[in-house]
Amino acid sequence: MSTLDIRKVTAHIGAHVSGVDISQPLDGETVAALREALNVHKALVFDDVRLDDVGQQAFARHFGDLTSAHPTVAAVEGAPNVLPVDSERGVANQWHTDVTFVLNPPQASTLRSITLPPYGGETLIANSAAAYRQLPQPLRTLADSLWAEHTNDYDYAVPAEEIDEERAAQRARFTSIKFRTAHPVVRVHPLTGERGLFIGGFAQRVVGLSVGESRKVLELLQSYVVRPENILRHRWSPNQLVLFDNRITQHYAVDNYDKLPRRLNRVTVAGDVPVGVEGKESYSIEGDAAHYTPVAAAVAA
Template sequence: MSDIRITKVTANIGARVSGVDISRPLDEESVAAVREALNVHKALVFDDVNLDDEGHQAFVRHFGDLTTAHPTVGAVEGSPNVLPVDSERGRANHWHTDVTFVLNPPQATTLRSITVPPYGGETLIASSAAAYRDLPEPLRRLADGLWAEHTNDYDYAVPNEAFDEEQAAQRAQFTSIKYRTAHPVVRVHPLTGERGLFIGGFAQRIVGLSVGESRKILDLLQSYVIRPENVLRHHWSPNQLVIFDNRITQHYAVDNYDGQPRRLHRVTLAGDVPVGVDGGRSRSVEGDAAHYTPVAAAVPAAAAREAATVAA
């Protein structure tokens, strides 16, 4: 195994990984060490990576099956599993967890820097596990029993002002297949057993409540996710790769670079169906995402308990 070193970045989220060349095939011990670090720190930063799209995908495949680029948005030409996150195609300056409008959202997201603006363009990544721990006990009890409906029936990457023709076309593509899925507001992580707030920008309504009532509750819970203490502010440099656990984080791309070019490439890992505190599993209301992602195998209870012990 390589001499992998994990350097913590903040108290609640984030670590830098060094001592491993992720452009080469990893042995089982190295894969386990990176997975354990992701369980503990939720987001990992690799500097000076020597990767193209093929190498990026090969690294991610160490941890499971890949999704295609996106359920409705086009991939990088010739690479159906790679999504271009390009400022020219819109800006995701909205807190969200990737693709939560499908039944089994990605378990993890990786982003690789292609073009970095000379200033700005950071990615904020928040720990929803730390947010859940911060909740007062009455709010925890409330959140534990709630379910939220997530949908893609709007485009988080398009600003809220009136759409121009290009933005209207982007929105039409993003919603070309309508998805609605009911997820637990508190998700139990399948490996660590941690509880995290599973909400974000695609969560539009609490099941059983009106839109107005839902918004108040979602905004209250979201305020704990985005507390500065729970957020890693990642400043991009050339040739970096960041991986974050999509099951227990949210992220936000900061639009503060004066419209200069900014491009990342995204590869995501197929995920499992979320499970709530009571053992209930998410359910699809509308839309079939079978073309986008396989369902990751459920983790046996004994393995989950073992992983939770390692991560503790």
Template structure:
């Protein structure tokens, strides 16, 4: 399938449910309005876009991300790349995000989009999995869908990550202390309505720790059941990184997972995220903050159609 939305711009699907490869555009140059609109539309359709042969520094990376909206600072609690307050180093030496999650869902308005650029790639392994939570929602049997439609989940950055104490060394303890230096708790609808497409997606992932109104144990069973639909192989793009690549994915309707399968070799990406809107459930009710102020991290975006 090829969508020719603007002259030489070519968009090729990678899998049936998620992902497309974009060519015929130089994202290191300022983009025309028509190109930006075409990329936004492609992101709405494919959820994740891959750009090859990208030659960007941190400034150029940020300039590209701004085509999708205002950018956030690097992270609510984790330190940025030196000299680039809006760029987060995703570095194997600073910890590994090998759990399924949607970025920063513990704040009231998580990023609408995440951009990742390859800096140092191991010779094998280190893939990023990106899953379509819209496909997951469509896969739900009707009784489960009706249940999910009614649920809200509490997301937080302050939990144990299921790491046994004996595996936490001093360095990991310091990383965790930084990550949880401000505690955030936010309630989001389990089924989020995408503000541009109207699609419904399961808005859960690793920071969703309990279902509002249920015990932790009950919550875990339901969240695990719903999560099993997100992580079906048919709903996943498994991206093997190459040098000079950039991937952008719609953080409102995807989850991702960085696979720790590269024997501790160096792996580094740079991440820039685009400020998002406050999630809305199927009844039109917005997410609400329970604890933690993220105004230093992100503005609140107003969705604008492509």
């Protein structure tokens, strides 16, 4: 087993990991230790990694089967599991959890620095379990009972005020298959049993409420997720990889680099179907994502 050195970055989220070469095959004990660190810290940062696309996929595969790059967006040429998160394709400057509009969103995401601006371009990652714990008891009870519809068919990908011909084409690709899925607002993590707020930008309506009512409820709950003390603000360096638990975090790419080139490559690990506090599973309303991701077996906490 590698001699792991895991150092917390903040009280509620994030750790730097050293003492392991993730470009090499990892033994089961090391993978188990990394999984436990991910359970505890939600996001792990690896410095000075020497990975190409093949190596990034191999590392991510230690945690489960891979998804393809995205349900609707093109992969890196020759690497069907790798999504280029490229400023030239638009910016994701909204809080979200990856691909929650499908029935079983990825359980984990890896981001690897490729091209970085000389300033700005941070990635914010928030701990939604800490947010849940911070809710006053009446709000916690309410959240436990709610379900929300998540969809890719809205202006997340291309803000309305910025739509031009190129961005309209990007939006058309992003919504070329329309997905709507109902998820519990409070998801129970299958490995730890923790409860976390499972909302973010793709959550557009609370089941049983109007759009206006939904917006107010979701904004209230989201305000706990994005408290500064729940956030890791990661400033990218060359040859870094960040692994985060997509089941119990949200993230946000900060658009503060004057449209300079910025690119990260993303590889995601297939996830299980979310389960709420009463044991009920998420259900699909529209769209089949079988071409995008296998369903991971749920493991009891």
